[in-house]
Amino acid sequence: MFSLLLGLVLFLGIHSISIITPLYREKFVKKSETVYKAVYSLLSFLGIYLIVTGFGALRTDTSVIYVGYQSLRPLVYLFMLVGFILFFAPYFPGKIKAVTKNPQLLSVIFWAFSHLLVNGNLADILLFGSFLVWATVDLISMRKRHQRVVSPLKTSWVNDVIVIVLGTIVYGTFAMFLHGYLIGIPLMS
Structure with missing residues (x-):
């Protein structure tokens, strides 16, 4: 369950930056859009991986x-x-x-x-x-x-x-x- 929860926090968390702190997101993008996109992508893919593996493991629990x-x-x-x-x-x-x-x-x-x-x-x-x-x-x-x-x-x-x-x-x-x-x-x- 930990893997699924961590994956959800990472994936939905990085996708929530615009919800929670849109100005902070804009500040990051202006500073270095490439770095922002790289970190965003890395955390998104890691989140997806953890969601998939965590969901698969937890799905066996009935x-x-x-x-x-x-x-x-x-x-x-x-x-x-x-x-x-x-x-x-x-x-x-x-x-x-x-x-x-x-x-x-x-x-x-x-x-x-x-x-x-x-x-x-x-x-x-x-x-x-x-x-x-x-x-x-x-x-x-x-x-x-x-x-x-x-x-x-x-x-x-x-x-x-x-x-x-x-x-x-x-x-x-x-x-x-x-x-x-x-x-x-x-x-x-």
């Missing part, structure tokens, strides 16, 4: 906090499709990006919430619950912060088509093949 509703799987699949589409929206600005404002944070919320609907073990609650709380807090804090430009592309309806097609293809690939291979839980049998 501490059930609540029983997930397996009958909600079709809703989960729909939420995840929306989440994958939203994930790519910042990189291809269009109406989807304009309406949602912060599509990647919404993507994380869809991902975490949908997984909590069907999973109630301690490991699931720690992982998905932490990301759900973080993304919600970050989404709220975005109302007060200056938005950074993610993509140099011009806003276009064509980008919405790209986002929908790309998100659907990646989602389909992940659901049919990669979830079972990477996570160990096949979705389509």
